[in-house]
Amino acid sequence: MATKVRPELAKELKRYGADDFNACYNCGNCTAVCNLTEGNENFPRMMIRYTLLGLKEEILSSRELWMCYYCGECSETCPREADPGELMAALRRYAIAHYEPSGITRLIFRNNPLYILFTLLLAVLLGFFLLTLKPEMSVSRWIFERIPYEVIHNLGLGAFVFMGITAFWGVFTMIRKLRGKRVNQEQGKGRFTKAWNAFRAMLREVATMERYRKCDTYEDEYFARKPWYLRPWWIHWSVMWGFIGLLVATTLDFLFKDPATMVWWPSRVLGTLAGLLMLYGATLALFYRILRPVKTYQSTKLADWVFLGFIWLAGITGFWMEIAVFAGIETDFSQIVFLIHTVISMELVILFAYSKFAHAFYRPVALYFSNLERVN
């Protein structure tokens, strides 16, 4: 197959936040210093080559992109300061933007003011939509006099549906591309067992962060000298499981109605614990991004701030509400906090396909395909 070199891709990647990869002199230090590379998974140097040659299809069909947890060791030790870790991160942003079909991500990832504008507009829309669920409030009545209730309500629903479609489309696109790149696509009955095993291995990684824990294991690495509860893998684990726990708790609350007044209700207990976990992880993550102890945290992009900031705000406002409900505080302030909490939570869901959050879909897919190559 003929390969067309597209040098302009390197230029485009700079808009996704990668700057220095041109300095690479192909020593392979990044690939070898990484604790996660092995036999069939060799990155980041390969991704640098793809980027410099402009092999867009190769990049989009690379599961290696998602095998990296960005511990930053490659960037710390790169003799050319080509920052391969940041290129990997930029390529993931690039991939998120290109799997997602609407083009919104492509627009907002490359343009920070547009990103902020989009987020704010979405917040207003979701705020309005929220009021349609509480039409008896005076603010709601005032707004519905100007914009019809149905317009707002359907617009909100439309946003959710649109997000859902684009998210699934994105995942579908990714699966298609990764399948296309597989070397030996076996036939017959054995492939179902193989697929099941690969799926199970993927679930295990999601549950235990086994691979992530392999990062920072050598004593010369910064986080290797820190206790486990201060390490990036634990931050990631706690944010992820905190978020999932909250999602479950909220769903249970929704299904079994109004247990919010009882703190000891199982779903409330789950919500509280999960919330604490998520808040701990998000706080630590923000803390590191401000203090920048290692190279990984030296180039925090707007996409990172938005995602982490939202998670953190959702956690803080959630706890404020829990305290307010428990203590029986019924003020306008509590209502505003509730509005913020709900808008942010909804934004997190809506932005799912268009933000860093999308990795929650894409990484497991990549893990699955990686396991498929591995298990027998």
Next chain:
Amino acid sequence: MNTMNKGSYDALVIGGGIAGEEAALNLANMGYRVLMVEKDYSIGGKMIHLSKVFPTLDCAACITTPKVSEVARHPNISLYTYSEVKEVKKTGERDFHVKVVRKPRYVIEELCTGCEECERVCPVVVNDQYQWDLVGRKAVFIPFSIANPRVAAIDIDHCVLCGLCEKVCPAGAIDFTQKAVEETLTVRTVIVATGYRLFDPLRIPRYGFGRFPNVITSMQMERQLAPTRPYNTVLRPGDGKVPDNIAYVLCTGSRDHTVGNPICSQVCCMYSIKQAQLIMGALPMADVTIYYLHIRAFGKGFCEFYQQAKGMGVEFVKGKIARITEKENGNLILRYEDIESGKVREAEHDLVILSVGVLSNDEITSVFRGDTLETDEYRFIRQKEELSSPALTSIRGVFVAGAASGPMDIPDSIMSAGAASSEAAAYLTGDRK
């Protein structure tokens, strides 16, 4: 400290390595009176410790010792070893005021015969810096067998002042009352030939140097291959086993921004290839693998020398070693990306040699008063006109020779010293601007 006025010289040569020797000899042979100041106990620089030179495989000591002896005996050259230039001040054209401190070696140079009786009785054993810590030496010691002057010195930091050496010395040369003496001199021109430092691989903890005994530097291997070698064969230091699967890690501390030295050291490729060939001679059954980024065989006969190593069976693998780990038996696992196949690999070797790079040796710039001896962005002495007159520095009348101006090999250092001495001679006659 006593200060003495010791008169004047035509030229001051700072540094007694191969470049300084060449420059001093050139000027002395033209009839100029030269003072050479060497901070170490012996002249000869780095070269005198090497085994062979590339690409001809000539004996390094055999080439350098005639020059060393000539410097030591030349009627026009005064030699100050174990001395440091503390101040150079230009007071006018062809007029430099210099302060030199002659440090005490606690042995009277004129009396010592180099009989080594003192070494035999000294009870203190410390690491021998001239064998790059592979073996020990005494606290009173002849620096190395082909040192010049071949005179003992007392390492007062480790000496226990037992006085045994003083009792046994047949020449009565031991003198514990020696003190540092500062001399003031005037010279008419200065040649800076202070050479280079080797990169300290402790700064790359991923390579395990200092933790893993079988990870050594190229200079340690150079010693093991030299005629005056410490073990009289090639051994790995960890357990004394004769290695049979040896790895070279090129670009250790060179072309690496993370250690602040982004430039090529120019010699590591070739000295590694040379050592590989010598190992093949010393240990015919051993496998030698050289892990490289790019082989830079740019000089006359270098590429042929590289091809010769390949022909002899030295294996060349493209890929930077990212990490070295130690196995229980002392063998080492080298992790790298094999660039040819694009795959991560781990290779086991029983001895690893870090081909350490060349760094600047810029302390000398701090002794210049008034005018500044400028350095370039890599802290080497700045060559004012790098292409047209490479020996000129930022101070008129001060010239640079050899690796003080940048990494270079032995023939280039000698040529550079030739250029510096010619420029200095022209400056001394007053014709040169």
